[in-house]
Amino acid sequence: MAGFVELVAELERKEDIYKIAEDLNMDLADIQPVIEAAELLKFIDTTGGDISVTELGKVFAEADVLEKKEIFRKQLLANVPFIQQIVQVLQNKSNHRMPVEFFIELLETRFSTSEAQAQMEIAIDWGRYAELFAYDEDSKEVYLEEEVLETQKVVD
Incomplete structure (x- = not known):
């Protein structure tokens, strides 16, 4: 994009x-x-x-890579409610991790299974690019990394 x-x-x-x-x-x-x-x-x-x-x-x-990520992060949080929801859920969990299936099930209340999976893939790609959260392919979990947690504490 x-x-x-x-x-x-x-x-x-x-x-x-x-x-x-x-x-x-x-x-x-x-x-x-x-x-x-x-x-x-x-x-x-x-x-x-x-x-x-x-x-x-x-x-x-015109921004450099780091500035692009920061702008992208702000725009995601301001304009994409599902990204906001993912971040909020992860922040509220004591271990800051959730199975990706949890979020797919949320999407399935509004989309077909295949569309929900496609939407989740986009959310993961965008969240990772913006450094809002990460995804563990092995455990199939979305999670907040320690650096992200520290940054979000400063921002909050």
Whole structure:
């Protein structure tokens, strides 16, 4: 998504979404999830089939890797309630760990099993990138790392 936001940030004006897809040699259906994610996080705006970068998107596009992660983290916590829920559950557990299946079951109240699993994979990828939580592939647990716990104590 970062690369896509950077691409849109380089445009001088609003651009037609279909033209961007064509320029990237991609179908709109292939880039639609990236567009939706970037819009959810307030990095881009889409209006009437046109796309443009927001001021925050410009800052994100120009940021270094650590700054990008910090901006991404703040936007996740501000705009993605499910990420907020994961972090809150992990903070409230004494060992700061939960089986991933717990979160998938929460998602299954609103989505099919396959969609819930796909949503959870995205949440894990985003949470890991933002350094909000980690995932242990062997134990199938989502957890807060010690460094994350210390950082969150300072922030709270």
